[in-house]
Amino acid sequence: MSEPSARLKKDLTRHVKERVIEAILFLAAFVSVFTTTAIVYILVSESWVFFQHVPLGDFLFDTQWTPLFDDAHYGIMVLLSGTITSSLVALLVAIPLGTIIAIYLSEFAPFAVREIAKPFLELLGGIPTIIYGYFALLFLTPLLQKVYPDLPGFNLLSAGIVMGIMIIPYVASLSEDAMRAVPMALREGSYATGATRLQTALWVVVPSAISGIASAYILGVSRAVGETMILAVAGGMQPNLTFNPAEPGATITSFIVQVALGDLPHGSIGYQTIFAAGLTLMLLTLVFNLIGYYMRKKYREAY
Amino acid sequence: MNQQELQALRAMIVAHKRWDTLFGVIGILALMLGLMTFAALFADMAINGLGRISVDFLTSFPSRRAANAGILSAWVGSVLVMLVTAFAAVPLGVAAGVYLEEYAPKNWITDIIEINVSNLAGVPSIIYGLLALGLFVYTFGLGQSILTAGLTLALLILPVVIVATREAIRSIPQIIREGAYACGATTWQVVSDHIVPYSSAGILTGVIIGMARAIGETAPIITVGALTFIAFLPTMPFTGELPAGPFDWLFAPFTVMPIQMFNWTSRPEAAFLSNAAAAGFILVLMTLAMNGLAIWLRYRLRKNIKW
Numbered sequence: 001m002s003e004p005s006a007r008l009k010k011d012l013t014r015h016v017k018e019r020v021i022e023a024i025l026f027l028a029a030f031v032s033v034f035t036t037t038a039i040v041y042i043l044v045s046e047s048w049v050f051f052q053h054v055p056l057g058d059f060l061f062d063t064q065w066t067p068l069f070d071d072a073h074y075g076i077m078v079l080l081s082g083t084i085t086s087s088l089v090a091l092l093v094a095i096p097l098g099t100i101i102a103i104y105l106s107e108f109a110p111f112a113v114r115e116i117a118k119p120f121l122e123l124l125g126g127i128p129t130i131i132y133g134y135f136a137l138l139f140l141t142p143l144l145q146k147v148y149p150d151l152p153g154f155n156l157l158s159a160g161i162v163m164g165i166m167i168i169p170y171v172a173s174l175s176e177d178a179m180r181a182v183p184m185a186l187r188e189g190s191y192a193t194g195a196t197r198l199q200t201a202l203w204v205v206v207p208s209a210i211s212g213i214a215s216a217y218i219l220g221v222s223r224a225v226g227e228t229m230i231l232a233v234a235g236g237m238q239p240n241l242t243f244n245p246a247e248p249g250a251t252i253t254s255f256i257v258q259v260a261l262g263d264l265p266h267g268s269i270g271y272q273t274i275f276a277a278g279l280t281l282m283l284l285t286l287v288f289n290l291i292g293y294y295m296r297k298k299y300r301e302a303y
Numbered sequence: 304m305n306q307q308e309l310q311a312l313r314a315m316i317v318a319h320k321r322w323d324t325l326f327g328v329i330g331i332l333a334l335m336l337g338l339m340t341f342a343a344l345f346a347d348m349a350i351n352g353l354g355r356i357s358v359d360f361l362t363s364f365p366s367r368r369a370a371n372a373g374i375l376s377a378w379v380g381s382v383l384v385m386l387v388t389a390f391a392a393v394p395l396g397v398a399a400g401v402y403l404e405e406y407a408p409k410n411w412i413t414d415i416i417e418i419n420v421s422n423l424a425g426v427p428s429i430i431y432g433l434l435a436l437g438l439f440v441y442t443f444g445l446g447q448s449i450l451t452a453g454l455t456l457a458l459l460i461l462p463v464v465i466v467a468t469r470e471a472i473r474s475i476p477q478i479i480r481e482g483a484y485a486c487g488a489t490t491w492q493v494v495s496d497h498i499v500p501y502s503s504a505g506i507l508t509g510v511i512i513g514m515a516r517a518i519g520e521t522a523p524i525i526t527v528g529a530l531t532f533i534a535f536l537p538t539m540p541f542t543g544e545l546p547a548g549p550f551d552w553l554f555a556p557f558t559v560m561p562i563q564m565f566n567w568t569s570r571p572e573a574a575f576l577s578n579a580a581a582a583g584f585i586l587v588l589m590t591l592a593m594n595g596l597a598i599w600l601r602y603r604l605r606k607n608i609k610w
Contacts, residue, residue, distance in 0.1 A: 014489065017491070018489050018490060018491055021491045022402075022406055022490070022491075024398070025398045025399070025401055025402035025406055026402055026406070028394070028395050028396075028398030028399045028402060029398070029399035029402040029403055029407070029416050030416065031395055031399065031458075031461065032399065032416060032419040032420045032423055032461065032462070032465070033415060033416055033419045035419070035423060035434070035458055035461075036419050036422065036423060038434055038438055039426065039430060039431075039433075039434045042433065042434050042436075042437030042438055043430075043433065043434075043437075045437075046433075046437055097333050097336065097337075100329060100330055100333040101330065101333045101334055101337070103326075103330065104326075104327070104329075104330025104331070104333065104334065105330075105334075108326070108327050108330055109330070117334055119598045119602075120337075120338070120341075121337065122594065122598060123341075123591060123594050123595065123598070124337055124340075124341055126512070126515055126516065126519075126590055126591075126593075126594040127341075127344075127519070127587060127590060127591075128518075128519020128520070128521070128561055128586055128587075128590060129519070129521065129522075130519065130521045130561040130564055130565055130568075130583070130586075131344065131348075131519070131564075131583050131586065131587055132344075133565075133568070134348075134564070134568050134579060134580070134583050135343075135344045135347065137568065138347070138351075138568075138576060138580075139343060139344070139347050165336075165337070165340050168337060169337075196319045196320060196322070196323040197323050197326075198319070198322055198323040198326045199319060199323075201326075219425065222425055222427075225427070226426075226427020226428070226429065226430070227427075228427070228428065228429045228521070228522035229521045229522055229561075229565065232522075232565075233565065233568055233569070253427070253429050253522065256429055256432070256433070256522075256526060257429070257522060257525050257526070260432070260436075260525050260526045260527075260528060261525060266441060274433065274526075275433060275437070278429070278430055278433040281427060281429070281430065282426070282427075282430055285425065285426065285427060289422065289425050
C-alpha cells in the first residue's frame with residue numbers, strides 16, 4: 001500500500017484530466033455558437049460597407065437591380081420577386097404532393113410499401129442539387145416547351161417545379177413523422193364511429209398533427225428560399241422584376257453565385273452586394289424559422 | 304328507419320368508401336411521381352453520359368475540346384476536400400454530441416448551444432459560402448484553397464454529425480452507464496470505453512449521410528471562389544519537402560465534381576452537355592452509394608442490437 005498522500009495526488013491528476021477533457025468537449029460544442037456569431041458578424045459588417053454607399057431606401061424600394069453596370073441600381077425587390085416566384089411554384093408542387101404522400105404512407109400504405117418508400121424518399125432527398133438543376137434545364141424545360149412553345153430556355157417555372165420535387169421528401173417525411181406520433185386511440189375512436197380511413201386521416205389525424213405538418217411546410221419554404229444551384233443553372237441569371245414563372249429571372253441565391261463566378265475585386269461595391277443579398281436571405285429564412293417555432297409551440301398537442 | 308333513409312345512408316357509405324379507395328390510388332400515384340422523376344433523371348443522364356464514361360474520362364484534365372475533356376482534377380479535388388471535411392467534422396461533431404449528451408449541465412449555456420445546432424441545420428448552404436469567404440478567405444487568409452473548402456463543408460455538415468451522434472448515444476440504455484460508474488469509472492472512462500464504441504455504428508451512419516451531402520454541395524464552394532478550369536493536380540498529400548511541404552496540398556487551388564459539372568452545363572455546345580451528363584452520372588452514383596450504405600447500416604443496426 002502506498003502512502004495516502006501519493007494516492008491522493010494521483011486522484012488529483014485524474015480529476016484535472018477529467019476537467020481538461022470536459023473543457024475540450026465543451027469547446028467543440030461551442031463551435032456551433034461561434035459559427036452563428038461569425039455568420040451574423042460577417043454578413044452585418046460586410047453589408048455595413050455596402051450600406052454606406054447605398055441608402056437603405058434605395059435598396060428596399062428601387063425597382064432595378066443592375067449592380068454590375070455603370071448606371072448601378074440596387075433594388076433588392078427584383079431579386080426577391082425571383083425568389084418568391086420560384087419558391088411559390090416549388091411549394092405548389094411540394095405541399096400537395098408531400099402531404100398526400102405523408103397521409104398515404106402513414107394511414108394507408110401496407111407495412112412493406114412504407115419500408116421501401118421511406119428509404120427511397122431519403123435517397124431522393126440526398127441527390128445533389130446541381131443534378132436537379134441539370135435535370136430542370138435539359139429535361140423538364142424541353143418537355144414543357146412541347147406543351148407551351150413560347151417558354152424561354154431559362155425560366156423560373158421548370159426550376160421551381162424541380163425544386164418542388166426536391167423538397168417533397170423533406171415535407172413528406174416530416175409530416176409523416178408528425179402523423180405517426182398521433183396516438184392510436186384517436187384513430188380507433190374515429191374508426192369505431194364508422195369513419196373510413198380517409199375521413200379519419202383528414203378529420204382526426206391531420207388536425208392532431210397540424211403543428212408538425214405546419215413546421216414541415218415551413219422547413220420546405222426555407223429550403224426553397226435558400227436553394228441555389230437549380231436556379232443558377234435553369235432559372236437564368238437575368239434580374240427581372242416579375243411574378244410570372246414563365247420568364248427567366250435571378251434570385252438572391254443565383255445572384256450570389258453569378259458574382260462569385262465573376263472576377264470583381266473584393267471591396268468593390270459590386271462585390272459587397274453579395275453580402276447585402278446574403279443578409280437579406282438570412283433574415284428571410286430567420287423569419288420563417290421563427291414562424292415555424294411559434295407554430296410548433298402554439299398548436300402543440302400534448303398526449 | 305324507413306326504406307328511403309336506409310337507401311340514403313347506404314349511398315353515403317358507398318360514396319365515402321369510394322373516396323377512400325380513390326385516395327389510396329392517388330397516394331400510390333404521388334409516390335410513383337417521385338419514383339418516375341428519379342427514373343427519368345437517372346435514365347436521362349445515363350443515355351446522354353454513358354457514352355462518355357471511360358478510363359480516359361477519369362484520367363484526363365478538362366479541355367477546350369469536349370471530346371478530350373475529363374474529370375481528373377475534379378474527382379481528385381473532391382476526394383481531397385472530403386478528406387479535410389472528414390478530419391474536421393467528425394472529431395468536432397462527435398465531441399460536441401458527446402458533450403451535449405453526457406456532460407452538459409441543464410443551464411442557459413447548454414440551451415443556447417442546442418438552439419444554435421438546430422438553427423444551423425436550417426441555414427441555406429450559400430450562407431456558409433459567404434461565411435467562409437469573409438472568415439476563412441479574407442480574415443484568416445487561407446485563400447481559395449482546399450483547406451477553406453473542406454472547413455466550409457465541415458461547418459455545413461456539423462449539425463448532421465452532432466444530431467446523429469446524440470441520437471446514437473441516447474439509444475444506449477442507462478444501466479450501461481450506471482454499471483460503469485458503480486465500478487468507479489470517471490465520466491471520460493465511461494465515454495471512451497462504453498458510450499463512443501457502442502454508438503459508433505450510429506455515428507458512422509450520420510457521418511456518411513453528412514459526407515454524401517458535402518460531396519454534392521456546389522453553392523458554398525463556388526462562393527468561396529473555386530476555379531472552374533483546373534488543368535493540374537495539387538501536390539499529393541504528405542509527399543512534399545519539409546518543413547511546409549507535406550501540407551502544400553491544403554493550400555492548392557482546386558475544383559470539385561459538382562463545379563466541373565456546373566461549368567459544363569453552362570456551356571452552349573451540346574458536346575459539353577454530354578460531359579456534364581457523364582460527370583453528373585458519376586456524382587449521382589457516388590451519393591446514391593453513400594446514402595444507400597448509410598440506410599443499409601441503419602437497417603442492420605436496428606435489426607441486430609438487442610440490449
